[in-house]
Amino acid sequence: MKLRILRKLPTEEGQFWEEFEYSGPADYSVAAMLEDLNYRDDIINSKGEHVPRISWACSCLQSKCGACAMVINGTPALACETFLRDLGSSVTLQPLSKFPVISDLVVDRSGIQENLLNTSSFIKEYKESPQGEHGHQYTAAKCLKCGLCLEVCPNYKGGEHFYGALFANDCYLIATRSGVFDDSISEEYKKHFGSGCSKSFSCMDVCPMNIPTLSSMAKMNRRRS
Amino acid sequence: MSEVKGMKKILIIGSGISGMTAAISCAQKGMHAIMVSPFMSERAQSVMAEGGINAALDNMGEGDSVEKHIEDTLKGGNMLAGELAVRDLCEKAPEIIRWLENLGTVFSLKADGRIDQRAFGGQSCRRTCYCGASTGKQIVTALIMEARRYEAMGLIERRIWNDFHSGLIRDGRCYGALIYNEASGQLEPVYADAVIMATGGQNALFGKTTGSTQCDGYAAGRLFMQGAMLKNLEFIQYHPTTLETGQKKMLVSEAARGEGGRLYYEEDGRRVYFMEDMYGEKGNLMPRDVVSRCMYDTKRQVYLDMTMLGEKIDSKIPEIRDVCLKYGGIDIHKESVPVSPSVHFFMGGFAVDAGHMTNIEGLYAVGECASRYHGANRLGGNSLLAAVYSGMTAAEAIYAKSDSAVSESSGIETASGEKPDFSEYFKEYIEEERGKFFGLFGSESKFPVMYLRDMAAETMNRDLGIVRDEEQLQNGIADLDYYIDLAEHIRYDRSVLPYFNYSVGAILVLAKATLICARERRESRGAHYRSDYPETSEDMRAATLISYDDGEFNVSLDREGRFER
Numbered sequence: 001m002k003l004r005i006l007r008k009l010p011t012e013e014g015q016f017w018e019e020f021e022y023s024g025p026a027d028y029s030v031a032a033m034l035e036d037l038n039y040r041d042d043i044i045n046s047k048g049e050h051v052p053r054i055s056w057a058c059s060c061l062q063s064k065c066g067a068c069a070m071v072i073n074g075t076p077a078l079a080c081e082t083f084l085r086d087l088g089s090s091v092t093l094q095p096l097s098k099f100p101v102i103s104d105l106v107v108d109r110s111g112i113q114e115n116l117l118n119t120s121s122f123i124k125e126y127k128e129s130p131q132g133e134h135g136h137q138y139t140a141a142k143c144l145k146c147g148l149c150l151e152v153c154p155n156y157k158g159g160e161h162f163y164g165a166l167f168a169n170d171c172y173l174i175a176t177r178s179g180v181f182d183d184s185i186s187e188e189y190k191k192h193f194g195s196g197c198s199k200s201f202s203c204m205d206v207c208p209m210n211i212p213t214l215s216s217m218a219k220m221n222r223r224r225s
Numbered sequence: 226m227s228e229v230k231g232m233k234k235i236l237i238i239g240s241g242i243s244g245m246t247a248a249i250s251c252a253q254k255g256m257h258a259i260m261v262s263p264f265m266s267e268r269a270q271s272v273m274a275e276g277g278i279n280a281a282l283d284n285m286g287e288g289d290s291v292e293k294h295i296e297d298t299l300k301g302g303n304m305l306a307g308e309l310a311v312r313d314l315c316e317k318a319p320e321i322i323r324w325l326e327n328l329g330t331v332f333s334l335k336a337d338g339r340i341d342q343r344a345f346g347g348q349s350c351r352r353t354c355y356c357g358a359s360t361g362k363q364i365v366t367a368l369i370m371e372a373r374r375y376e377a378m379g380l381i382e383r384r385i386w387n388d389f390h391s392g393l394i395r396d397g398r399c400y401g402a403l404i405y406n407e408a409s410g411q412l413e414p415v416y417a418d419a420v421i422m423a424t425g426g427q428n429a430l431f432g433k434t435t436g437s438t439q440c441d442g443y444a445a446g447r448l449f450m451q452g453a454m455l456k457n458l459e460f461i462q463y464h465p466t467t468l469e470t471g472q473k474k475m476l477v478s479e480a481a482r483g484e485g486g487r488l489y490y491e492e493d494g495r496r497v498y499f500m501e502d503m504y505g506e507k508g509n510l511m512p513r514d515v516v517s518r519c520m521y522d523t524k525r526q527v528y529l530d531m532t533m534l535g536e537k538i539d540s541k542i543p544e545i546r547d548v549c550l551k552y553g554g555i556d557i558h559k560e561s562v563p564v565s566p567s568v569h570f571f572m573g574g575f576a577v578d579a580g581h582m583t584n585i586e587g588l589y590a591v592g593e594c595a596s597r598y599h600g601a602n603r604l605g606g607n608s609l610l611a612a613v614y615s616g617m618t619a620a621e622a623i624y625a626k627s628d629s630a631v632s633e634s635s636g637i638e639t640a641s642g643e644k645p646d647f648s649e650y651f652k653e654y655i656e657e658e659r660g661k662f663f664g665l666f667g668s669e670s671k672f673p674v675m676y677l678r679d680m681a682a683e684t685m686n687r688d689l690g691i692v693r694d695e696e697q698l699q700n701g702i703a704d705l706d707y708y709i710d711l712a713e714h715i716r717y718d719r720s721v722l723p724y725f726n727y728s729v730g731a732i733l734v735l736a737k738a739t740l741i742c743a744r745e746r747r748e749s750r751g752a753h754y755r756s757d758y759p760e761t762s763e764d765m766r767a768a769t770l771i772s773y774d775d776g777e778f779n780v781s782l783d784r785e786g787r788f789e790r
Contacts, residue, residue, distance in 0.1 A: 029471065121373060
């Protein structure tokens, strides 16, 4: 199998493509493949050159933490739940493009937290929520902050003004559980999501937690009127 | 109000449930918390906890009580945990659930709107509160939002892309930690009035486990080498039901059996429900150590059958359904799942007192890296409880210490109330460590440091399994001695994160300490089973303590209950 990786060395600026030959079990995930490649005696590219080991981030290895988000054959996905059997004879790996690249497939997603902090995304005063919201809240609270929804979004540029689907879902979580009517979160929603979303809903296609962003939006929009 | 003069500064290593709870509790008391971790909290191992969190709320109307929770926890731990410690934990549990609920944790509810409680192993009543099958994740989400409130106030400061290197410790007191900053590539000292370790269990000792790759035990190993006492390392919980896959051992939560799932093996074309045969109706829900050992004893492939749960699969345990389908290609509605025990939780860790302080003044430990409540075996649902409880308790203990404790115990003369300047105090140590650190880069070696970790893990899995004996343990110790010696002489491929290269030595030392603790406990108790000493010995009903002094490992039994108060 041909493996192409868009790489970046931690000490250098530019990115470059590197090709590898890989043969491993088809039921391996991309994460299992990366680990397999990295812990051979040498890591050798398809030109036969010794190259630095591939950096990528992981923690849970079972789609619960979001660390290993990357772009696999052009689609933003988690490496730990994307299997070689579904990828064909060539696999292309790229780091998420909407975040600063640290090295190889490792990106700095701390901008996500900064935006949530700057918009005071927390429950000011907790109130038990209406019965019907429980299931939706449970799913929304599973957001991994992996950034896949931001990667795929045509409107998200880097989080300067538009904060993307994960922000809309956090707004929903906060709004439906706040004791006082929280105007500020509605305002932030409007400013950093509502006014910028062109409704492609690609975010929902790639979300590993299947969060129904559309219904979070509907509830936030209804609330504002 | 970022840093007010005189405000206590607390350094927290780790940002999972126990670390965040500690940070929030510090901030609530007006202390300044710096939370250091390689990644953001969403990546913490805490998000993987599925099953639940115990509290005697008696929402199920079965007559549950705090006393029963205490009794079950002590009994589940084979009477090795301190009764006072367990009492503190269980008494606080209902309040902890209310606190989490008020932060917005999305608990699963009963029809009457109260929190639902499920059955878990070793419990006399349905006591485990849960959030579907993602309890840890739901709690993490709530804590992240709550921590953000204090971040906005400047009371909690997060530093990611930072890794623990070592403690800044002198004369039995901790003044902060040396931190490897991945962005600057430097070792940087962070001084603090107290340091709280919240680094999770030592998974890396065993290679692939059910847990996160981020929890490697390095911090515990390093601080052990710097004088911190560790406790009960030999008690390692095997989760009975994990599914083997290419990348890891996937946990199949105890909730599967709590809801009615049954374990069996096949013999002559029929199913043998061995747990029920041995222990009756509640057999599948015996404590984890018992179930794992029984599975080991069958010497056969064991299966978990959940097909009889029908619709309950989709309503109560959808995450289990998804994991088995995605990673094992198994539809649990129709098929049984082949399961085997895997390392899951470490009952042992830093020895801590009632305020979660180690034997080193100013150094605290919380969550899984601390050892206090679980004795020889932890009950499901008690670790999330202990994570939250210990985070709160450490913060309270630090707050209660007199403000001048730092300068008093340091023995440094200071101008009126000013804290001493520690940069001079640790200058030599820091320079030496920086020298060693940069020494790691002077190599063209392609040797992957992971090989050494993998070899040690192989030893640990072989010689420190579910059933142990003196000879095996002795072999393991000899292997580790060899690896420790190697680690001091080999240079590694520098194209991996420097953290992996500087951490390997202390991880190996911790592995050796664990084997020594297991060798010295010549009895069987809870998760520690010795085929050469199969009986429980009343004489050994005390925690194992181990300390390190320049290559010497000193083991003793804590008969005086030194860490019980």
